[in-house]
Amino acid sequence: MSRPEHQAPPEIVYGGDEAAKYTGNSRIAAIQAEMAGRAVELLNLPEGYSGFILDVGCGSGLSGEVLTEEGHEWVGFDIAPAMLEVALENEASGDLFLQDAGQGMAFRPGTFDGCISISVLQWLCNADKSSHHPKARLMRFFSTLYSSLRRGARAIFQFYPENDDQVQLIMGCAVRCGFEGGLVIDYPNSKRAKKFYLCLFAGQEINGVKQQMPTALGEGEEGEPTENGVQYTSKKRNDSRIRSSKRKPSKDKNWVLKKKDQLRAKGDKTASDSKFTARKRRPKF
């Protein structure tokens, strides 16, 4: 799998055309919506509660749509201006900011009831400029996030870690900033459907109920989730083999008979016609 974070900094990878492509792609949109839905589920907000949610790396507002559907108000920020422009065109319902997560956030303490972030954390592990120190950036991000969350609020990060070291680095930073929680891995036995969700709790609930780690999906033997993503439309395959098998052979029986007649007219020695004429030879055993 190619990793976009290896190509260039996020504001360049998701600049211009790529932003429109990313949002226009129904498969990406479906995956994003599914992950955002799962993240909202993991937020574990009370039924019918209309909260104020932060979307870190909101991009074009794909995950925000899910939040709006669930009845939440949201604020999102992203580092790629092109993605935010697409969000504006799509009339995203949340407020948007141009901001770098690694520089920390400027929100008042206790503002949000929760935070979701889809496919973002791995970007913070990069050092795109000489002044970037992944660990310092992660620390700044988590510490400002911690203060901007209400006590007992959850932050759910879906991310694609490259290796165990990255997971350790991210978790270590989060814990040092005061978060509790851990990693929920959905479908750990499936290569394709495996998804990492980092569930962080900003302190315990005020009423003293210990926060429970959510359970992961598909931890048993059944590896693959039921497919409810994009249904593939039947597309005519441009396969030469399929085409050739459908094509009529140009040298059929009529062609052979015609050729034989021509040879006879010339006076050549020609085998007489029979029911076996122009038939394929079966292989001998």
Add this chain to the structure above:
Amino acid sequence: MLQCHVKGCDANNFPLELQEVVLEQEEAEFNEDFLKNMLGKLEYEALVATSLKLDIHDLPATMPEDAAYNDEFLQILHRVILETHIKSGKMVCPNCQHIYNIRDGIPNMLLAEHEV
């Protein structure tokens, strides 16, 4: 809701002062539950002060005691915090004078290297 996040700027950094603002009204669905949940989180004085600067005089100077059940008040609050959008302008930190520009309704919160 925003405060200045320049490094070392941690006193008197709220609320950010708005300048050269172009406002826009946009209708939004009235969500009573959300507003009630927000009541506890709002810095009401800062909100009133900011709206006065933007020539919005609808908000009462102090929050009514029965705010959560006062429909009239919730409607006003809804109009101010959810339907009023800032199209463009500047936000200036009252402490360090850092200017955050707002374009197309998107504030640019990026900092220069030395400010992180």
